Amino acid sequence: xxxxxxxxxxxxxxxxxxPITGLVGVLRSGRNLKAPxxxxxxxxxxxxxxxxxxxxxPSLLALYADAPxxxxxxxxxxxxxSGQTGGTGVIEGVRLHASLRPSGGAPLANCAGGGxxxxxxxxxxxxxxxxxxxxxxxxxxxxCESVEFQAVRQNPTQKKGAQ
Amino acid sequence: xxxLFILVLQIAVVLVICRVAGTLFQKIHQPRVxxxxxxxxxxxxxxxxxxxxxxxxxxxxxxxxGFLNALSQVGVIIFMFLVGLGINPRELKSQGHAAVLTxxxxxxxxxxxxxxxxxxxxxxxxxxxxxxxxxxxxxxAAMSITAFPVLERILNxxxxxxxxxxxxxxxxxxxxxxxxxxxxxxxVVLIRSASSETSIxxxxxxxxxxxxxxxxxxxxxxxxxxxxxxxxxxxxxNIVAFVLILVLASALCTESLGIHLLFGSFLMGAxxxxxxxxxxxxxxRFETVTVTLLLPLFFAFTGLRTNIALVKGSEMWMxxxxxxxxxxxxxxxxSMLASWITGMPAREAAGLGTLMNTRGLMELVILNIxxxxxxxxxxxxxxxxxMALITTFMTSPVLELLCPDVMKRKPVQAEGSRDVPxxxxxxxxx
Numbered sequence: 001x002x003x004x005x006x007x008x009x010x011x012x013x014x015x016x017x018x019p020i021t022g023l024v025g026v027l028r029s030g031r032n033l034k035a036p037x038x039x040x041x042x043x044x045x046x047x048x049x050x051x052x053x054x055x056x057x058p059s060l061l062a063l064y065a066d067a068p069x070x071x072x073x074x075x076x077x078x079x080x081x082s083g084q085t086g087g088t089g090v091i092e093g094v095r096l097h098a099s100l101r102p103s104g105g106a107p108l109a110n111c112a113g114g115g116x117x118x119x120x121x122x123x124x125x126x127x128x129x130x131x132x133x134x135x136x137x138x139x140x141x142x143x144c145e146s147v148e149f150q151a152v153r154q155n156p157t158q159k160k161g162a163q
Numbered sequence: 164x165x166x167l168f169i170l171v172l173q174i175a176v177v178l179v180i181c182r183v184a185g186t187l188f189q190k191i192h193q194p195r196v197x198x199x200x201x202x203x204x205x206x207x208x209x210x211x212x213x214x215x216x217x218x219x220x221x222x223x224x225x226x227x228x229g230f231l232n233a234l235s236q237v238g239v240i241i242f243m244f245l246v247g248l249g250i251n252p253r254e255l256k257s258q259g260h261a262a263v264l265t266x267x268x269x270x271x272x273x274x275x276x277x278x279x280x281x282x283x284x285x286x287x288x289x290x291x292x293x294x295x296x297x298x299x300x301x302x303x304a305a306m307s308i309t310a311f312p313v314l315e316r317i318l319n320x321x322x323x324x325x326x327x328x329x330x331x332x333x334x335x336x337x338x339x340x341x342x343x344x345x346x347x348x349x350x351v352v353l354i355r356s357a358s359s360e361t362s363i364x365x366x367x368x369x370x371x372x373x374x375x376x377x378x379x380x381x382x383x384x385x386x387x388x389x390x391x392x393x394x395x396x397x398x399x400x401n402i403v404a405f406v407l408i409l410v411l412a413s414a415l416c417t418e419s420l421g422i423h424l425l426f427g428s429f430l431m432g433a434x435x436x437x438x439x440x441x442x443x444x445x446x447x448r449f450e451t452v453t454v455t456l457l458l459p460l461f462f463a464f465t466g467l468r469t470n471i472a473l474v475k476g477s478e479m480w481m482x483x484x485x486x487x488x489x490x491x492x493x494x495x496x497x498s499m500l501a502s503w504i505t506g507m508p509a510r511e512a513a514g515l516g517t518l519m520n521t522r523g524l525m526e527l528v529i530l531n532i533x534x535x536x537x538x539x540x541x542x543x544x545x546x547x548x549x550m551a552l553i554t555t556f557m558t559s560p561v562l563e564l565l566c567p568d569v570m571k572r573k574p575v576q577a578e579g580s581r582d583v584p585x586x587x588x589x590x591x592x593x
Binding site for chain 2: 005008011012015016019020022023026027029030031033034035036037038039040072073074075076077079
């Protein structure tokens with residue numbers, strides 16, 4: 001075997017073949033990793049919120065009564081939007097915490113918290129479609145009553161790609 | 164029905180911003196396409212949506228984005244055909260051991276490093292609806308891609324296409340792109356088959372059969388077009404339209420097979436006859452509208468999906484820095500090491516690594532596919548877009564720093580040192 005060919009073969013083994021073997025190992029070990037539970041997608045929310053003028057602070061949660069909610073997830077962080085409101089949140093295990101604010105702002109300015117709504121929920125990760133239930137409360141309004149809600153994900157959970 | 168007024172207004176605004184940004188970037192010795200990519204980001208939530216949310220909501224209402232996306236996708240389909248058209252297998256064969264080792268290392272090094280990074284990022288930036296294998300393979304494919312058209316443009320502008328550095332870089336970039344797209348096709352099949360009743364083996368079998376039909380059947384028909392071109396010095400409008408129909412049909416076939424529209428158009432370009440005058444003729448017919456009208460829409464649509472605000476907090480910025488570091492170390496470092504081992508002088512090897520680290524538009528195309536099939540999250544998409552912009556932006560200045568002698572050569576016009584500069588999207592500076 002010519003000298004140059006031998007060098008090429010050695011370099012190829014060390015720089016190409018061995019890393020590919022390593023790749024197989026990485027893919028195998030990665031299968032045991034756990035990523036945050038998926039909450040991404042469209043959700044249908046049902047609340048027990050009383051209907052009323054949503055521009056008044058105590059009736060603010062009426063905005064979320066039976067509203068469609070969209071969650072855009074990036075790992076443990078997610079963005080959440082519902083109609084004219086939007087915000088961000090965090091998922092820790094099966095617990096979700098989020099804060100929503102009106103995008104326009106104006107109609108809810110009379111609330112001490114600027115119309116900010118807190119969401120705290122627990123996810124039932126075993127159901128398909130996925131379900132979460134929790135509480136919506138108006139931030140900075142001690143006199144406002146919290147409202148329980150339940151949300152069902154509209155798109156069924158499907159694993160993207162083989163394990 | 165689309166709101167035509169809004170759609171036309173969007174197109175006009177996008178074109179103006181892209182042309183201005185492209186021209187400004189050319190003044191700082193950057194390819195025009197880099198400026199256009201930045202312009203796209205500026206039009207999205209990262210800048211326009213942040214400083215003028217009401218105007219942004221008026222100009223890009225959510226209901227209008229479907230039409231903008233459709234137009235931009237047509238542009239990318241034709242662009243991928245032009246990229247395939249620019250790839251010449253003969254150039255790859257003529258490079259010998261050095262190019263073979265360099266090109267393979269320039270794929271495996273970033274690919275393997277990216278999968279290692281995936282071990283760290285998967286629990287932090289993904290969710291359990293995405294399998295780790297898909298996530299890791301996608302990260303690998305996205306990091307190992309090279310922007311073949313941008314590279315060719317930079318080399319052509321610097322009169323480096325015929326240099327050893329230039330020829331090896333072009334050969335390696337072509338191998339990288341073909342390999343990267345094959346891997347990506349596999350990932351798309353893997354992901355789509357998970358939600359489909361069709362077995363993955365049936366899909367893969369269909370893809371292989373389709374590729375064989377294209378290579379051994381359709382290619383013969385295409386050779387006839389080249390023969391007609393040689394005999395008549397041009398092609399009739401009917402034949403040009405027929406070529407376009409074949410591109411679209413090929414794209415539809417790969418989409419139906421469960422991969423993606425873009426693979427079909429890329430394959431159609433790759434199997435076209437590679438006679439230089441014929442290639443130049445087709446490029447002239449297709450690239451003007453594609454790169455001046457449709458690709459800027461793609462940049463704008465990508466910008467609208469990129470939200471740098473999602474990268475918040477020191478932790479997220481650290482992920483972003485890690486992605487940039489791994490992408491650069493794998494691509495630049497891997498290519499440099501392999502070419503140095505095969506006898507290239509150290510500075511030239513570093514120059515080659517820098518060229519291979521150019522990701523540009525090709526990266527954006529891949530990332531958009533990743534976001535569409537939801538294998539990457541919006542925050543990771545934004546980080547990867549930033550990585551693509553930075554690695555593309557840094558190419559010219561770093562190359563100038565590493566290889567000042569080569570870069571001081573007088574830039575040439577399109578006629579350059581070769582009969583036909585195989586530079587898809589050259590009009591856009593891509």
